[in-house]
Amino acid sequence: MTTGHAASRRDYSPTAFWRGRLSPFRTRRLLEAHLLLLTVCATVAVGALLLSYHQTQRGAEALSSREAPAVQGLAAARLAVLRAEWETEVLLKNDLIRVAGSGETYRSQLSAADQSLSRIADRTDQDLGTVNGLLATYGNSLNLGTSLYQGQPYMQEQKLREAKSLLIRPGVGLVPRLDRLQQIQLQHAEGTAAMGWVQRSGWWVAELALAALVLTLMSALFVLRDRCGRDWNPYLLAGFVLTVLLAVVPVMTTSSTEDDLDNAFSDLQTITEVSGQNCCSHALVGAQQEVTEKSEEVRGELADDAWTDRVYRGTLIGGLLVVLLPATGLVLRLDSDYWRRR
Template sequence: MTTTGATSRRGHSLAAFWRGRLSPFRTRRLLEAHLLVLTVCAMVAVGSLLLSYHQTQRGVEALSSREAPAVQGLAAARLAVLRAEWETEVLLKRDLIHVAGSGETYRSQLSAAGQSLSRIADRTDQDLGTVNGLLATYGNSLNLGTSLYQDQDYMQEQKLKEANSLLTRPGVGLVPRLDRLQQVQMKHAEATAAMGWVRRGGWWVAELALTALALTLMSALFVLRDRCGRDWNPYLLAGFVLTVLLAVVPLLTTSSTEDDLDHALSDLQTITEVSRQDCCSHALAGAQQRVTETSEEIRGELGDDAWTDRVYRGTLIGGLLVVLMPATGLVLRLDSDYWRRR
């Protein structure tokens, strides 16, 4: 009995000894594991967040600086050449072709079409050379028919027919070519405004990593409080607050930006549809006015990027802090409680 009791006491003492030796070791290893997970999650989250947010900003910039002006310019050019044609027909029907200054309206429309195409030359990847050449030839035919040959009925009729053919001939005329350019440009605009799988995947990775980071921070806080008897670590608490902000603010801002892109894309579609009108001169003038007004709305929707720039800078600063602060808090605690004792 005595021998058995002594053996039992020695066994309990040995177990207590090893528990005392292993408990700090396990706690240190647990905190070091938290440090590793926090660092990895923070770096992945911040990297994905900044990349995805930057891609969204690039989409807005590309749509506002290239795709939207190109769509608007093509629509304006199409309406201008159609109105020039209608103004010429009005002159002929009302027999005003001999009146001094009567051709100024259609000439101004041709000039407006040329200016619209010139403004978008460096904002589209499409070749505008053929369209510009057709526009110049069409304008020359109109001028010959209304000015040089205004007293020669046969020649005038031939030149005006030639101008109409250059304008509307299926497949190769100026208007059909502008229609194809508009279709291609709208596809480019839609691709620019759409949130592709890369951008969408980046946001999913960022949000999942931030969620894992927040859970790991809470776990580290409870480990420090329960196993180490420490109060709430201010570095980890600040990191947790920053993590929540990074998970919410950039996502809400991007969601608002995506809504603006969708509205702008819808307005561009409206501009394209309005420019497809082929009716009287007054209706074309109204369509031109509507295109101008809608273009202003698009510039207003895509032009206010001050807030998104501030959010991006805040995300960059917050991302650096959310990487450094939790790691700093754990490193200081590990160094104070465990590493210096080894």
């Protein structure tokens, strides 16, 4: 009768169930295992997180400082030389070559093309020597045809034909070479703006490690409460909150940055397409204006945002705390309850 009464009062609560499940393990060993797992998960998560976030920042910086200006500069140079050719044709058609100051427009376009190429010389790995040489030769032929040989129609026509050939000759002319440089530079920009598989894998590793860290922290809090009689551990709770923040804030920031990179690359594609059209007459003016406007949009999208740097610094500090806080909490508990008693 007594046995039945005792059995009827047996504790079937969840706490008793888990206490029974944990009873074969020594609490000290269990806490030491949690300490090791927390340290490993936190280290892997923080390392992958910082590496992936840094790669995103480097991509944004490279696109802003190198790739985008190079694409814009090549587009501006191409339109400028075509505009110079068109302005020369207008002068010849309207017989305005002998008018004082009539050649200033095409000369200013040649100067603009030269300045565009000079600005991007240190922002591209491509060799611009041949293009610069062709531009100088083309400009010299135009000047000879419009100024020096004004009274010699045969020589003037020859120099202008020579300039036209230097400009549009298939494969080796100035415009075809600029077209090839633009396409190559756009491919470089696409590779810089896109998130590669290594970087994407880094984010997956970071998020999975953070998820494992959250579960381990919850398990450690349960063990401390169930086996040690400690309801809350402030170090582990602080580590739990920081882990959740690290799993959310850097990803959101990176997603926003990647959206900006995608939008900027889309504008760079538009710039390349607009400048690549064989525009004629006044359409060149509109194309130059559109390229200028799109370039301003790209600069705005890739503007250096101080908040991304602050998020990176916050991630670095938070990552160090995520490694240290849970480890400190468990080490203090182990030292107080077990290690000193050995």
